[in-house]
Amino acid sequence: MAAQREKDAADYLEKHKILELFDNLTSMLFFYRPDNPRDFLVEQLKQLKLSQQTGVKGPNLFNNTNLDAVFGILDPANQKYITYAQYKQALTTLGIKDINECPEGVNEDKISRDTFKSEAIQGLQKCSAAYI
Known part of the structure; x- marks a missing residue:
């Protein structure tokens, strides 16, 4: 039972690319070192949502x-x-x-x-x- 829950959790993380999202957000934090990390992360997530809705390129670490x-x-x-x-x-x-x-x-x-x-x-x- 526990093994199935772990597999379900891993499948969920993979399906929704959660680890990739957090890797990218963490990299952006280290790169930009904002004074207010929480506000910065909220802004990045808003930009991702807007990107999803409009098809416009989302936030990226490299320019x-x-x-x-x-x-x-x-x-x-x-x-x-x-x-x-x-x-x-x-x-x-x-x-x-x-x-x-x-x-x-x-x-x-x-x-x-x-x-x-x-x-x-x-x-x-x-x-x-x-x-x-």
Whole structure:
């Protein structure tokens, strides 16, 4: 009986992406360090609800500036590209699970900043949408 309740609880958490939601909210708290964490969390949840109702992109931890910084770290010599392995590792580190395995530039093993950012933004939006 207890095992079934635990399975039901785990299924519920997975179905509603609760753990992903809390991971994202916790990451946002650490990143932004708001003076009033409760108000900040309430605002983020309101934005998620609005996003669900309107289809407009919800709150996200990473913006263009953050993604530029990530790319810059991966490309310290300013070659204007990163390898596919770097691309894949960076997206995984950002919490993106459904990674495009064939992004533009994969055949040359040269993923551009624009491709990286586009794939990251799409992946992050899918992550946020998963728990809306």
